[in-house]
Amino acid sequence: MRPLTEEETRVMFEKIAKYEKIMKLAANISGDKLVSLGTCFGKFTKTHKFRLHVTALDYLAPYAKYKVWIKPGAEQSFLYGNHVLKSGLGRITENTSQYQGVVVYSMADIPLGFGVAAKSTQDCRKVDPMAIVVFHQADIGEYVRHEETLT
């Protein structure tokens, strides 16, 4: 996963602070019975890397500096976990560098998930339609596809 940007880090901790009150109440509940509290942003892997979950989308999307809009036809494909091809690309923020973390939107400005830009904005203009432009990382389709493993 990509590292959190400064913005994201700030946002994440801000949100976490809001949960203090709720956390106090949740302290009453024994650990094995507490299933979920607040919003899961992601999980730490065994090697201490932080993996961001789609459940953090609501919080991160408004702060995203680099966005990618995909065409309606490509929405379904992305929601199934596929990467975004050039043919499905609608718009992309200017100055996106390669391997930059991006938030993927539909044309109606609904956030669909996270991704990593496979090509910089300049390159995107040049590649052929079948090339991948955004690597898929997390999408809201996982709410249905991976309900079991969602935190």
Added chain:
Amino acid sequence: MGRKLDPTKEKRGPGRKARKQKGAETELVRFLPAGAVQTAGKKGPQSLFNAPRGKKRPAPGSDEEEEEEDSEEDGMVNHGDLWGSEDDADTVDDYGADSNSEDEEEGEALLPIERAARKQKAREAAAGIQWSEEETEDEEEEKEVTPESGPPKVEEADGGLQINVDEEPFVLPPAGEMEQDAQAPDLQRVHKRIQDIVGILRDFGAQREEGRSRSEYLNRLKKDLAIYYSYGDFLLGKLMDLFPLSELVEFLEANEVPRPVTLRTNTLKTRRRDLAQALINRGVNLDPLGKWSKTGLVVYDSSVPIGATPEYLAGHYMLQGASSMLPVMALAPQEHERILDMCCAPGGKTSYMAQLMKNTGVILANDANAERLKSVVGNLHRLGVTNTIISHYDGRQFPKVVGGFDRVLLDAPCSGTGVISKDPAVKTNKDEKDILRCAHLQKELLLSAIDSVNATSKTGGYLVYCTCSITVEENEWVVDYALKKRNVRLVPTGLDFGQEGFTRFRERRFHPSLRSTRRFYPHTHNMDGFFIAKFKKFSNSIPQSQTGNSETATPTNVDLPQVIPKSENSSQPAKKAKGAAKTKQQLQKQQHPKKASFQKLNGISKGADSELSTVPSVTKTQASSSFQDSSQPAGKAEGIREPKVTGKLKQRSPKLQSSKKVAFLRQNAPPKGTDTQTPAVLSPSKTQATLKPKDHHQPLGRAKGVEKQQLPEQPFEKAAFQKQNDTPKGPQPPTVSPIRSSRPPPAKRKKSQSRGNSQLLLS
């Protein structure tokens, strides 16, 4: 031409064609041999048609005429005869011989074609073929004659068939016939018979068959309904008790069809208007749900899967049944409140509450089923709900885990008789035991839920109990039980539609305030069957009654048995047990984390009720221990508590003029009375007062006094008190027996622990 002219081919199904293929049959008749056989004894084939339906024949003359008219209309002459004979054979089953002799009808001139047809029919009957179309025609015929006078009775079992002559077209088949039907139920015929019987029962005096009782008709109807709609006997019996007959059939029909798909807009992320527009653009045909809902939409049809649109995945709406929106609307959670949702899966109601609260406050969403909790987590994350804690407890463990909520929603697990359209297995797999088991669990959950509500909450103090079941055992009975056991009352739900709950049902009588509860049915409101009741808790103390305090009781029991002297049997043990139980309960029930009890013990006078409640519980537990002197600290606590209690009691006694006292008294009496050492029931304050002194070495002279004051109402208690006062009980175990036990004289009481208490008391 294109139609098949094969009369032997059964026309199945509810459609018109199946019922009315007169043309083909008419034509068929033409092909039959000319020598029609008109033996009256040819009931076999006819009985095929008639028997199960038990159609009655109207007066032979009229029948004949009608039949002939019909046949003429249809072009089938012999049908009239056949019908006539079938009518006579009413109660004969298909396979039995119809001993009715149709001679009189047949005596009339049968056209050759009729004879031929009859013969044909006999042949076919012999082949065991049922002519459903015949039957339908018969049915039609019989309908015509329905209004006529009483049907003849044909007793197959008796072997003596009577001729049905002036009887209603519908004759109730004899008992023997019932089994036969089961063997080869012809749904068409069964359906027809259902309609006939309902019609007859509606105007029973005029249309009944002579000599047949109403219950015979009802039994027949019950069996037919069970066959036609595939219900088990038990559930069908319950439904017949609940609904009048006309509604019953509508209800059963409604359960065969799914309710319309409805969804609820997630106002945390979008507005209904925008969502509707977006979905329409995707190809969904929808409408607002109704005046009563500002966020609901009903989906008529959709070209895309409604549970997988990007809007759904983005959390803009949630698929939810219309009746599931109602309890949340009734509960009306406010912002910045603390809410408990005891059985939250899959999270539709929880998320609705969160959106009404605008993500403020705290919701504790609990469910006992770990698998279903996953969907709760997923749904709440998807919908952007941030004020919720999700936990995995058995609902009955509240409020011990945490209590003091402003509002509680209890959507109790039930038998599911209101959502049969979603799960047809309920039709057959529910029986008496299941319903009672559900009811027992619901009662326990409801009591726990009530105890988790903080009555002194500034904005709340409400609890909504709802089930998706329509049986009285799970609804009104449970609510009535709670009214008796706790300090709650029913308040209007705020829903302006829906049927009122029952205040009486068969042999049961419920509190009149049950009228403010609401019932919803699939056939009247086009939503899943539902029941909603809204309570307001007006006091945090727990009235004694406690049979349910078994938990508290048990400890006392354990301790007490040894202690209790024989004399105790009566009131003392009971009282003590009660007291202990009570205190315990109250203690447990104490929702506020700050367990006033302890504070009260020291501080006193917090409020009679609350204190009493806490104290009793404390005393109870302690009482047991104190008796034993096993645990000093405990004893001390008890001792302390007791004095407090008594003190409180005193304070309370004047107050307790109300039902509380009575309640307490009652509480005390019942639970304990039974066994010698029932630890259980703590009686209400009064008893507590009395008990305390007895049990715990409470010095209670005071207590006694108090008790006495408090228990004016109950003779039991009075006696108990007196006994207690009189008899020195010493360490006696509080067990039960009702109040009669005498109390050990203060001197004898173990003062070791109580000393401190008594001092407190006195002070």
